Amino acid sequence: MFQQDLQPVGDSLALSALCAALPLLTLFVLLGGLRMKAWLAGLISLAVSLVVAVALFGMPVGQSVVAAVDGAAFGFFPILWIVINAIWVYNLTVASGHFDVLRRSFEKVSPDQRIQAIIIAFCFGALLEALAGFGTPVAITVVMLMALGFRPIKAAAVALIANTAPVAFGALATPVVTLAQVTSAVSDDPRLTVDDLGGMVGRQTPILAVIVPLILVFVVDGRRGVRRTWLPALVCGLAFGVAQFVAANFISVPLADIVASLVGAAAVVLLLRVWSPSEVLTADQAGAEEDERVGATAAAGSRRSPSGVSTSVTSSTGRAAHGGGSSEVVHDSGSDVLKAYAPYLIIIAIFSVISIPAVVEALAEEPFTYVFTVPGLDVLNPAGDPVVTEFKLNWLPAAGTLMIFAGILTALILRISPARALKTYVATYVELRSAIATVMAVLGLAYVMNLSGQTTTLGALLAGTGEFFVVLSPILGWIGVAVTGSDTSANALFGALQVQAAREAGLDPLLLASANTSGGVLGKMVSPQNLAIAAAAVGMAGREGDIFRKVIGWSLGLLALMCVLVALQSTPILGWMVPGA
16 A cells, blocks of 8 residues: 655655656656657656656555556547547548548638638637547648648648637547546545536636637738628637537537537638628738738748648639649539538537437446456555546447447448558558657656656645635646647646645635646647647748747737636636536
């Protein structure tokens, strides 16, 4: 039996907390300072956490290793199990050619670049975030924007800024699932569940959703863009925000972004049937204006086709480019368009059925779900109470398994042969091999820190700031995502710490745990991983700093807003927004 000690190093809380922070500092330095590959930085930081746990916090070697394995296992199932299978479904649409159909259908909604930014980067990006997350929305939407005539840095900035409000519910709410897992292990608060945490996050991030589309049109076309297209931006933001709130609190947390993205897109499409901007900003016009600003020489360099980016659609007219310079209009049949949307309709249908209470109850029992205590972990918290160390293997109702069913149906509808579907599945694992190693390493690190007491010690020190910690809470989440590139990883690292600090400072653990996620989403646009993805997609590898300067101000400004919101939610002014407070 191992009991956690708040002050294992020199009977000093400050010194113990400094030692407890070594794994995190290692991760931050390796990723943010030395720009080391994320998977390697994660493995090194995991090793440091094991050394600290054993040598300084007195955790037995065997239990430390089991804790790391338990965390890595949770990193694969259910987290990576969702991501891998969701990206497989997307890859099937690419393999069949229906992703290009989907892109053209978006393009035909409006030739205006400001509205395209709202529909593609914000709405469709949110749908991709809901299904896959982990950089997928940025990688895909930036390619689509480039294909529609957006210049490289602008396309990257738009894609990164748009990837904020949906992040907390990304990959079928994987960040919230992870948050519930790590926080419930260190607290007996009955509200630290997926439903309650998702509901609380759904009372914070919708505020961002209202603002982000307005920022996008400003980035695309400055103040003129806001003056001429504030209406669709506001309609989209409000529709998305309200739908996200309703879905997260009353329908299904995993479906929150799917519902919100579809409602937001539908609201814009319906608006465009009765309204249009006074002047349309086409790709040609936007390019000509930018050429005037930066000069012909600089513009010529920015017009090159980025490596790895499809330029099959050259403008908002839907013309496909050919080698001889001629072009032809691409006409997609209604059947092809329906097939392009079919995978997402299938996913919504499957998850709607699985959310029926009777179905949930049936699948929560054996043989569909097994819950067992992890062998070899006998841990007591500093108060002497047992720490829960259970692993839930819900193999059939797991979101990742449901995505496999969706992929099989998608392959049937898109007429993809079993051999090709299997080949695409294997290729998806190969494509994500670095991400798999990274997530498993970071989750292993988080579990070692949590079970050895390192997180508890850090929480106790931070709680010394008292009520001011409520302002620091979103910033902590922002730092976690900015460094790791993942809201899931940030929740694994800091979720338990937020709850520990809240308990010590007399603050609401549900509010602060949720603030970790909501503040974290704003660090996504400045994380080195996301910046690298965006830069590579637009053919500007090595110029991540240029993109960073375009988005850092928006990231910090929205973070300040989130800090104010969370602070007010901790007071009677907005305290009514916190369930069960």
